Amino acid sequence: MENEIYDIIIIGSGLGGLAAATLLSRKGFKTLVVERKGRLGGRFSTVEYKGFKLPTGAIIIPDSWTIKLLKDLRIDMSYLRPVSRVYYRINGEDYEVNVDIGLPMVLDLIDKLEKEKEQKDGRKIKPVNLKNIINGYLRGKRGIKREEIFTVHDWLLQFTENEKVHEVIDNLCAALMMAHSWELPVLKFFKFKEIKKFYVSSKGNISVANELAGVVKENGDVWANCPVKKIAIKNGKATGVVVEKDGKEIEVKSKVVVSDTGPKMTVDLAGQKNFDDKYLEDLRVRLRPSPSLLVFVASDRPLVLEGINDGIEIMMGGRRIRTVVPISNICPELAPSDQHLLYSSVEPISCIHPVDAKCEIQQIKRDLNEMFHDFKKHGRILKIKACFSENQCPEGWTWLGYGLPLETPIPNLYNVGDACVALGLIGTTGSVESGYRMADIIENKLNNKK
Ligand SMILES: Cc1cc2nc3c(=O)[nH]c(=O)nc-3n(C[C@H](O)[C@H](O)[C@H](O)COP(=O)(O)OP(=O)(O)OC[C@H]3O[C@@H](n4cnc5c(N)ncnc54)[C@H](O)[C@@H]3O)c2cc1C
Incomplete structure (x- = not known):
């Protein structure tokens, strides 16, 4: 040899x-x-792990180059389950977002909810100015370079200070682009190629x-x-x-x-x-290795999206937990028969600075207790895995x-x-x-x- x-x-x-x-x-x-x-x-x-089949990193397979590879090589894909629905949990309510409309629909939803809240509370809320944001976004997508030196956060401040809008955009950056909105240059953000359909391997x-x-x-x-x-x-x-x-x-x-x-x-x-x-x-x-904490939650009943077997949920208003994938709703085979499994890949407060893992885990635990009403009674943390460059496992190398x-x-x-x-x-x-x-x-x- x-x-x-x-x-x-x-x-x-x-x-x-x-x-x-x-x-x-x-x-x-x-x-x-x-x-x-x-x-x-x-x-x-x-x-x-304890009867569960846990991913070492990625869970969601975008309908893009990986799927192309499997097709080109004529590899059986029958065990891949489609995920085509995205929900937002805002103020404790679930809202389905049409993935074809994507970001504009989320912003529109927030605009409506904020206006409702304004009327109900009789309190002035910072305006969302939806049209300006969408136009600015489309201008950026067309390649206008004026904003080159801005971070995504600074770019968005031109249009609104509304915290919820900033949270939506930061969720997008941290979950899909490996950095927070206050870290990523907006020019990179505009280059992101959106994908509307995903798979999970059963x-x-x-x-x-x-x-x-x-x-x-x-x-x-x-x-x-x-x-x-x-x-x-x-x-x-x-x-x-x-x-x-x-x-x-x-x-x-x-x-x-x-x-x-x-x-x-x-x-x-x-x-x-x-x-x-x-x-x-x-x-x-x-x-720019992007750190992440991979959180697995086991429960004896589904904690989100009960009865929905092709959806993921974005949680608004938390400290750290943002996108959650109810793995066992989509692929029950990955959990023991009487158990449910929730996955969340959590970005710490900064994607540049060293991570204080203890503090991050504390924040994650608070989120779990506050976000999921059934967590205390029906759920438990199965595992939290640190995905940092030091252990050769960042969420992305750049x-x-x-x-x-x-x-x-x-x-x-x-x-x-x-x-x-x-x-x-x-x-x-x-x-x-x-x-x-x-x-x-x-x-x-x-x-x-x-
Ligand atoms: C927590 C987390 C969540 C993620 N979520 C998603 C997601 O939902 N969707 C998505 O698309 N992507 C996601 N990703 C990113 C995705 O997993 C990675 O981008 C992709 O899998 C990386 O592939 P790679 O080719 O860079 O190699 P790696 O997966 O980094 O593989 C490198 C391999 O090299 C081996 N190796 C290292 N050193 C040596 C050596 N000296 N000799 C021999 N072998 C060696 C390692 O053991 C490893 O198997 C996530 C990543 C993480 C960590």
Whole structure:
């Protein structure tokens, strides 16, 4: 095995790595995926916990590049359940929002509720000025650059101070763009590509990862439990990896090495001295790992959206909890038969500053007690998982619009995954799309050498 030459070695079996590996394998290139853990999929995987099947990161699969990949590879998708309804809980009431109208409809709803409240309470409320916001938003989407230097929050202040409107927009930024509205430049916000339909895997995301690994194995190998210790660099070029396999370190050679581990780890594995200052500076500026606390709540009755099996809910007015996915409403298979499971990926107060995990957990607990009337009686926290860059598991390696190039300064060495998202994309969608670009670059490179 030591001298076997693969066309491509991919370090890490995250979605970006697996997307590139499957596409290259189907194009006829001999591909090896090496994964340090025993399970595949990285932040798109599943762990068994007290009878529940818990996601390691992503739960919602947007109807975009991941679905395209499964279709292109002709992988069975019958176990993916559609999620097409979005609800807002405002002042304790649930309102369904037509996803085709999206943001304008939410703002319109808030406008109406605020006016009702104003009449009822006889108290003046800061006006929403809906028309101006929508026009400003559409102008921004058309690419007007006047607002370039503003954060989303500052841009919105031009139109309204209304706290609820600011909360809606911040929810959107934190949940979908990896940074708060007071952190993200508005120009990046305007580039976001909206997706209106989603899926949840009823067998857990690990099934999707395993199906993808099956495709790689048609023309290559997938090694789990094999941490890469080093990317071999000879005469300034990447020539393979040193990997621990069955307790021994071996060198495996390849024409190209692709790292799905995040660019910082790539630099560590290949040796910082091999990268130029400009590249390292780019990493410092553009890598913005977004922290998250993954909250799983178990209960003996549904805590939200009872009887609705294709919806998610956005909770307004809380401290930390925003979007909640009632996983077991959509896929009862992921919880024991008499139990329900709620998922929320919670952004801390800042996506830049170090997280005070203890304080964040306190705020989450307060939210749970106040937001869900049945929580005290029927629910319990199953698990809270810290998804921070320190444990190699941020919600995203960078924010919307900050993706790094796939190429590195070292010939034959590339990055893939959500640090390399294209403009407007994020999460699983961005990771898979980076895998498509990666496969094209490598195909051209290796075919031109033949
Ligand atoms: C809490 C949370 C919630 C999220 N929610 C959503 C969501 O609902 N929808 C969505 O679209 N996206 C979501 N995301 C983002 C999504 O999960 C990621 O963008 C995507 O899965 C990242 O894929 P990746 O290709 O970058 O690789 P990763 O998933 O980061 O995989 C990298 C792999 O490399 C392996 N590795 C690392 N070092 C080595 C080494 N030395 N040797 C061998 N292997 C190594 C790791 O073990 C891992 O398996 C969420 C993420 C988190 C954390």
